[in-house]
Amino acid sequence: MDTQLALWEVFIQKKSGGDHTHCGSVHASDSAMALQNARDIYTRRNEGSSIWVIPSQFVTASKAEDADMLFDPADDKIYRHPTFYVMPEGAKQI
Amino acid sequence: MNTTLDIHSFQEKLDKDYNIEPKDVMPDDYRKHLIRQISQHAHSEVIGMQPEGNWISRAPSLRAKQILLAKIQDEGGHGLYLYSACETLGISRDELIEQLHEGKAKYSNIFNYPSLTWADIGAIGWLVDGAAIVNQVSLQRTSFGPYARAMVRICKEESFHQRQGYEIMATMMNGTKEQREMAQDAMNRWWWPSLMMFGPHDSDSPHSGKAFEWKIKLKSNDELRQKFIDKTVQQAEVIGLTIPDAQLKWNEDKQGYDHGEINWDEFKRVINGNGPCNKQRMDHHKKYHAEGAWVREAAAAYAETISKI
Amino acid sequence: MTNQEALYIYLLRLGDNALINGHRLAEWCSRGPFLEEDLAMTNIALDNIGRSQAFLKYAAAIDGKGKTEDDLAYKRGEREFYNHLITELPIGDFAYTVAKQLIMSCFDVLVFTDLSNSKDETIAGIAAKALKESRYHFVHARDWSYRLGKGTEESHRRYQNAIQDLWMYTGELFEMNEVENILLQEGISNNLQEVRSNWINLIMPILQDSSIRIPTVDYMQTGSCKGIHSEHLGHILSDMQYLQRAYPDAKW
Numbered sequence: 001m002d003t004q005l006a007l008w009e010v011f012i013q014k015k016s017g018g019d020h021t022h023c024g025s026v027h028a029s030d031s032a033m034a035l036q037n038a039r040d041i042y043t044r045r046n047e048g049s050s051i052w053v054i055p056s057q058f059v060t061a062s063k064a065e066d067a068d069m070l071f072d073p074a075d076d077k078i079y080r081h082p083t084f085y086v087m088p089e090g091a092k093q094i
Numbered sequence: 095m096n097t098t099l100d101i102h103s104f105q106e107k108l109d110k111d112y113n114i115e116p117k118d119v120m121p122d123d124y125r126k127h128l129i130r131q132i133s134q135h136a137h138s139e140v141i142g143m144q145p146e147g148n149w150i151s152r153a154p155s156l157r158a159k160q161i162l163l164a165k166i167q168d169e170g171g172h173g174l175y176l177y178s179a180c181e182t183l184g185i186s187r188d189e190l191i192e193q194l195h196e197g198k199a200k201y202s203n204i205f206n207y208p209s210l211t212w213a214d215i216g217a218i219g220w221l222v223d224g225a226a227i228v229n230q231v232s233l234q235r236t237s238f239g240p241y242a243r244a245m246v247r248i249c250k251e252e253s254f255h256q257r258q259g260y261e262i263m264a265t266m267m268n269g270t271k272e273q274r275e276m277a278q279d280a281m282n283r284w285w286w287p288s289l290m291m292f293g294p295h296d297s298d299s300p301h302s303g304k305a306f307e308w309k310i311k312l313k314s315n316d317e318l319r320q321k322f323i324d325k326t327v328q329q330a331e332v333i334g335l336t337i338p339d340a341q342l343k344w345n346e347d348k349q350g351y352d353h354g355e356i357n358w359d360e361f362k363r364v365i366n367g368n369g370p371c372n373k374q375r376m377d378h379h380k381k382y383h384a385e386g387a388w389v390r391e392a393a394a395a396y397a398e399t400i401s402k403i
Numbered sequence: 404m405t406n407q408e409a410l411y412i413y414l415l416r417l418g419d420n421a422l423i424n425g426h427r428l429a430e431w432c433s434r435g436p437f438l439e440e441d442l443a444m445t446n447i448a449l450d451n452i453g454r455s456q457a458f459l460k461y462a463a464a465i466d467g468k469g470k471t472e473d474d475l476a477y478k479r480g481e482r483e484f485y486n487h488l489i490t491e492l493p494i495g496d497f498a499y500t501v502a503k504q505l506i507m508s509c510f511d512v513l514v515f516t517d518l519s520n521s522k523d524e525t526i527a528g529i530a531a532k533a534l535k536e537s538r539y540h541f542v543h544a545r546d547w548s549y550r551l552g553k554g555t556e557e558s559h560r561r562y563q564n565a566i567q568d569l570w571m572y573t574g575e576l577f578e579m580n581e582v583e584n585i586l587l588q589e590g591i592s593n594n595l596q597e598v599r600s601n602w603i604n605l606i607m608p609i610l611q612d613s614s615i616r617i618p619t620v621d622y623m624q625t626g627s628c629k630g631i632h633s634e635h636l637g638h639i640l641s642d643m644q645y646l647q648r649a650y651p652d653a654k655w
Contacts, residue, residue, distance in 0.1 A: 002387060003394050004187040004437060024244075025178045026439055027187065029393035030400060032546050037439040040446050041171055044164075045251070064118045143433040150429050151639075154646040154655035155473045156422075156456045160449055163429055167445040174438050212646055212655070262655075270653050378433070386436025388561070389497045392554025399553060 008034040009059055010042055013050040020052050028053075108309055113239035116182035124308050128238050129183050130199070131310065133190045136176035138202035139169045141375050145209040146218055154212060161258050162215060168255065172248045179240035195380055203361065204287050206369030213266055213273075213280035219259015221281075221288040221326065227252050228322045229292065237309035260329060267333040274334075281330070282338045289353070290361045292319040324350045409585040410523070411465045412485060413592060415475070416582075416628075417526075418458030419486035421533075422476055424507060425451030426639060430494050443543060447504070450536040457529045477647035481637045482630040489572035491636045495565065498551050498558065502565035504544040509606045510576050510598070511537040517593035526591065545609050552613025559614065566610065567618045574623025576602070582628070 005027040011020035023042050028034035034053040042048065062070055078084045087093075104120055107113075114120055143166050150166065153159035177187050193199035204222055209215065227249065234245045266277040293299060293315040305311035313321075330337055341354035364372070428448035435441025459472035489507065494500050515537055518530035551562040577599040579587075586592035610617060626632065646655065 002188060003390050004191070005390060005393060006397075007181065024175055024247075025181070026174075027437060028439065029390075029397040029550070033393065033439075033550075036443065036543060036546070040443040041174060041439065044167070044171070044446070061117055064115070140433075140438065147433045150432060151426065151642045152645050154477070154653075156452060156459075156476055157473075158655060159429075160452050160456075163432065163445055163449055163452070166432055167442055167449075170433075170438055170442050170445070174442070177438070265655060269655075270650065272650060273653050382434045382436075385434075386440075386497070388555065388557050389436035389440075389551075392558030393550050394554075395558075396550040396554040 005029045005033075007056040008038070008053045009056050010034075010038040011052040011054070012038075012042055012048045013052075014047060016049050020050065023047075025056060026053070108237055111309075113242060114237050115239045116184075123304065124310075125183055127304060127308065127310060128241065129180060129185055131305075132176055132180040132183075132238075132241055133185075133193065133199050134201060136173045136180060136190070137194050137199055138205065139173035139176060141201045141205045141379060142222075143169050143173075144375055144378055145205055145207070145371070146215060148209045149212060149215050152212070153215075158262075165219070165255055165258065168251050172244075172251070175244040175247060176241075179238075179244045182240045191383060195376070195383070197367075197376075200365070201375075202291060203364050203369065204291050205375060206364050206372045207283070207287055208370050210283075211276050211280060213263070213276040214284070216259050216262030216266060216277065217280035217284040219255050219257075220263055220329075221259070221284045222291070223252060223255040223259060224326060225288045225291045225322050227256055228318050228325070232313045232318065235312055241310075260333075263335065264333045267335060278335060281335050285338050286356060286360075289319055289323070289356055292316070292322070294358070294361075320350050323353060327351055404581055404585065406585055406589060407465060409582045410591065411462055412582045413586055414458050414462035414465060414526075415483075416485040418455045418462055418472075418475070419484050420455075420490055420507075421451045421458065422455035423484070423486040423636070423639060424490040425449070425455060426643060427490065427492075427494050428500070428504075431500065436497055444500075447540050447543065450533075450540070454529065454533050454536070457532075461525050461529070473647075477644045481632055481640060484630060484632065484636060484640070485627055486632075486636075487572070487575055488624055488627050488633055489569060489575075491633060491639060492569070492572070493635060496561055498561035499565040499568070501544055501547045501551055502562060502569050504540060505548050505606065505609065506569060506573055506576075508537055508541040508544050509602055509609075512541050513598045513601050513605065514593065517598070521592070522590035548609055548613045548615075552610075552615050562613070563615055566615055570618040571620045571622060571624050575625050575627060578625065578628055580628050 006029065007025055008028055009025050010023055012023045013020045026034060026037040026041055028037050031053065035051060038051050038053050039048070043051070074080075104114065104118065104124075107118070114124075146162065146166050146169070150159065150163055153162050177190060180190060181187060190199065194201070204225075209218065230245055230249050230252065234242055234249060236242045236245065263277050263281075266273040296302065296314045296316045299315055302311060302314065306314075327337055327342065339354045341352065343352050344350075345352045363369070367373075425448045428444055428451065431441065431444035431448070433441065435444055455476070456472050459475045463470045463472055463475055489503060492503065494503075512534065515530040515534035519527050519534055521527040521530060548562070551558040553559070577595040579595050583592055583595060587594055607617065646653070
């Protein structure tokens with residue numbers, strides 16, 4: 001049986017200190033190859049300072065039909081945001 | 095699951111110009127249309143490596159050699175981004191390649207023409223990539239998220255491709271008599287096939303209806319073709335190249351060029367497999383895919399033994 | 404031979420090695436075993452061609468006759484090239500290329516480590532950049548060495564054959580002649596005899612871990628230091644130099 005090898009998700013950190021952001025996927029047979037392929041494909045133009053690769057099979061994604069159940073309940077919790085609170089006139093921000 | 099409701103929310107997303115994401119519920123025809131379009135796009139990038147690859151070993155300077163190699167590598171990278179986008183729809187790259195080899199999936203007709211002289215490398219970069227980018231810019235806002243994101247990345251990377259092609263043409267038009275003739279000859283051979291890249295006239299375009307409704311396609315074939323012509327004619331004039339179309343004329347009313355009729359018989363003939371290089375391109379792809387099989391097997395077998403995954 | 408003449412030849416050798424190796428690797432473009440590897444090979448080819456441009460540019464400056472790096476790449480004949488024979492051999496199958504790359508990248512890492520401390524600042528600068536690139540080429544070749552050596556029966560057989568076929572071209576890498584001796588005394592080049600023992604220490608464990616038998620050969624090929632090559636180089640040049648030769652007045 002032919003194979004294009006396993007699928008890996010690639011996360012690139014642009015600058016040290018920043019987030020690793022998902023940027024695409026590569027095919028590779030092992031983690032060393034996945035890392036090298038990610039480097040050769042996604043950082044050709046100085047896009048990276050660090051790379052994570054994760055086998056796609058280990059990514060668990062939330063389901064679209066659950067979106068309302070998962071995310072809508074946060075809509076009305078506006079007290080979690082600083083702008084909810086009234087600052088007395090003249091008080092300075094910390 | 096209430097399917098009607100899902101389609102409704104799919105439609106709602108489209109209406110609000112939200113991206114459709116892989117895990118979203120989507121009509122089966124939408125998925126099929128996307129797989130066909132994205133894989134055709136991916137195959138085009140990959141097959142497109144061949145006519146340009148034909149000149150890597152003969153590039154006339156170290157600078158030109160590096161630029162050409164980096165450019166063809168980009169095409170491969172773009173093929174890869176697009177395969178990735180397609181894979182999110184639940185089809186493997188294996189299957190996509192199989193469809194290509196069985197002739198079920200197509201690639202852009204333009205790559206069935208040969209690259210005969212160095213000027214062809216200029217013409218491909220300038221005209222073929224120029225045409226491709228007009229199309230790709232409009233696809234950055236296509237409705238399927240992974241496709242749109244791949245397009246954004248591709249457009250960013252491709253911006254140098256068209257320029258380097260134009261630079262080659264400009265340098266040659268500035269050079270010896272032989273070079274100018276070579277450049278004009280390449281122009282003559284690549285102009286019409288480039289116009290064909292946008293596909294049939296809107297009135298004859300069989301797949302466009304649904305593609306517009308689903309916001310996969312945002313601009314029509316003729317609109318995009320017109321945009322390309324208007325942009326390119328001026329660039330040709332600046333460097334002294336003649337567009338091989340006696341009927342080409344500025345139309346003051348539409349603020350664009352009118353052009354002669356495209357040879358649709360040739361278009362159909364090449365699409366149906368009788369272009370100068372159809373067989374050569376497919377044979378090349380099949381050959382190296384087959385020759386790579388033992389390498390892929392070895393890598394997979396080694397991974398089993400170390401079970402790093 | 405003056406120091407300047409020695410330096411010129413030495414730079415040609417560094418430049419030619421990178422140029423011919425890069426030229427060969429570029430042949431993998433659109434021919435890789437899968438798309439990711441196609442792109443990886445191209446990256447290595449690009450590193451090499453870029454490196455050759457830097458070395459040949461410096462060679463042209465040392466030569467002082469108003470030539471450019473392109474003149475040196477595109478207008479010299481077979482007998483004026485100094486690349487090691489191994490670089491000009493055909494790419495063969497993927498195992499053959501991996502074997503070539505393992506042999507050359509081990510060598511390059513060691514040479515450029517030394518040359519990054521060269522008393523010639525231009526060489527040291529190019530070498531420091533080349534070293535970073537070659538360290539990556541080395542890791543890439545090493546990991547494929549393991550995969551092919553221990554992958555399947557077929558990959559092992561192909562890889563073992565490739566190492567066997569190529570081994571007779573490794574002796575030449577460590578030859579010291581007048582050019583190297585002059586520059587070694589000046590602190591510009593390095594001692595290739597020392598590189599040889601380091602190279603063996605570097606490559607042997609990798610081949611062993613790849614389950615590859617170390618070949619024994621009766622004779623090591625030689626000749627490139629005198630510009631005597633295999634038949635392959637002439638074909639590379641007739642291909643590579645075609646436009647420059649066919650249209651000598653043209654600028655591209």
